[in-house]
Amino acid sequence: MLNSITSHRLFPWIAAVASGILLFLGYAGFDQFYLEWIFLVPLFWALRDARPGRAFLIGWVAGIVGHGGGFYWIIDMFKQFAGAPLPFALVGLALLAAANGIVVAAWAWGIRVIAARGWQVIWVAPVVWTAMEKFWPEVFPNYLGASQYRLSHLTQIADFAGILGVSFLVVYINATLYWVTACWFEERRLPWRALSALALSLLFVLGYGEMRLKEVERQVATAQTLKVGLVQANRGAADLHIDSDTVLQEHRDMSRTLVEKQRPDLVVWPEGVPVSLSFREGVLPTAALGDLGTPLLFGACLRVAGGICNSAFLVDASGRILGSYDKTVLVPFGEYIPFGDTFPSLYSWSPYSSRFWRGQSEEPLRLGDRVLSLSICYEDIFPLHIRKLMAGGKERRVPEAMFNLTNDSWYGNSTEPVQHLALASFRSIENRRSLVRVTNTGISAFVDPAGRIVKSTGIWTKEVLVDKIPLLQGGRPPYSVAGDWIGWLCALLTASAITSPMSRCVAREKLEKGKPCV
Structure with missing residues (x-):
């Protein structure tokens, strides 16, 4: 038979x-x-x-x-x-x-x-x-x-x-x-x-x-912690361009309520929040960020000569910029067109494709005496890129936690956010550090150093999420x-x-x- x-x-x-x-x-x-x-x-x-x-x-x-x-x-x-x-x-x-x-x-x-x-x-x-x-x-x-x-x-x-x-x-x-x-x-x-x-x-x-x-x-039970609040405003990519002022105000309002009720050590916004980056001597006006009185990590598009950088900034309670990171791994046809630098006319064929510049720095960010690794968007599905970021930069001080700012709204109400989170969760196991992910429309989540999703939001929901993450120190695991x-x-x-x-x-x-x- x-x-x-x-x-x-x-x-x-x-x-x-x-x-x-x-x-x-x-x-x-x-x-x-x-x-x-x-x-x-x-x-x-x-x-x-x-x-x-x-x-x-x-x-x-x-x-x-x-x-x-x-x-x-x-x-x-x-x-x-x-x-x-x-x-x-x-x-x-x-x-x-x-x-x-x-x-x-x-x-x-x-x-x-x-x-x-x-x-x-x-x-x-x-x-x-x-x-x-x-x-x-x-x-x-x-x-x-x-x-x-x-x-x-x-x-x-x-x-x-x-x-x-x-x-x-x-x-x-x-x-x-x-x-x-x-x-x-x-x-x-x-x-x-x-x-x-x-x-x-x-x-x-x-x-x-x-x-x-x-x-x-055992390590988590004895580790110092950082209380982190995530803001998911449930605003898609179109809203960021069409109604940018309202989107920014919603992030401010949700963050102020979060700070008043939860008192986090750090508030995190997702990728591409439409913040006007007018700053002098490395300081942003706190009013632009909601006068939170709390350190803030947020993503924004930074216009530079000849293009745009998909960037993220860490500021303290006074608005002083503590560090920044520019996205390195760009999305083809969205953030650049393959061979577009060699054949610029390709951009005229896809008018909605942007022209972003690749970041160069692999340095972690510092929040006081805490060392944090940061990636943007789908960089967290590339194990070797995260491994480079976790090497600790020039000083070789291994970051104590990982953060990722993402916009998954491009993919609609689909399985993509779950797939993205599942792939990203392995970076926690490979590097034995907590991963904090915040997205515009979900899924925002806290992942522990064992790759387990501890807390998460829904998809296409407006909500905040708060948790204390362990700040692990020590050497890197074999894979890292x-x-x-x-x-x-x-x-x-x-x-x-x-x-x-x-x-x-x-x-x-x-x-x-x-x-x-x-």
């Missing part, structure tokens, strides 16, 4: 679509995380007898479906951020899904090539996937491991292996489950070694997670020091296996004996 199904000429393509659907349903936002443990199983069956070129196409179909479903919100981004009409926005989604889908396509090609050399798919699959996640360039990185953001015991391995380590684990689970089903249906046997290896791996991961969670909780070592290692292993001609006879023997070899 199984052979008749898998041998049908349409089966590979149906299986690829099924894997793509499971991929986006299991991802953050849809939050059916358990589906991510099995999403590759149909695709494994589809790839069993495929030549590498055909495997690439089958994998690409799965990748396009998975990323098309998961990134549907990109339509709103193209419409609002770049001013594109719906047909062009749909084309933009299709192109993005096709580009990101190459991760799955190249993975499928790679495991077919390497399996033909005699290597078992159980180990080949997670190694190749991790290598692809590390090195395939993406506008919006969407690491598979982010799907598990709610499983705190499972995600703690990110403090030494990063989010790539969690992705490796998820694909390893998929590959083992496929191997078990293939052995059972074809040989009526269970591969106990493979099952035992998976069980031991999961016990290690969960045991490590329990140990690290307890250790983090070593970076994506697991990605480099997997890339080296993948390249070696693809270029190595050995073990062809082993693969031939396996096929002759009827053992599953993908």
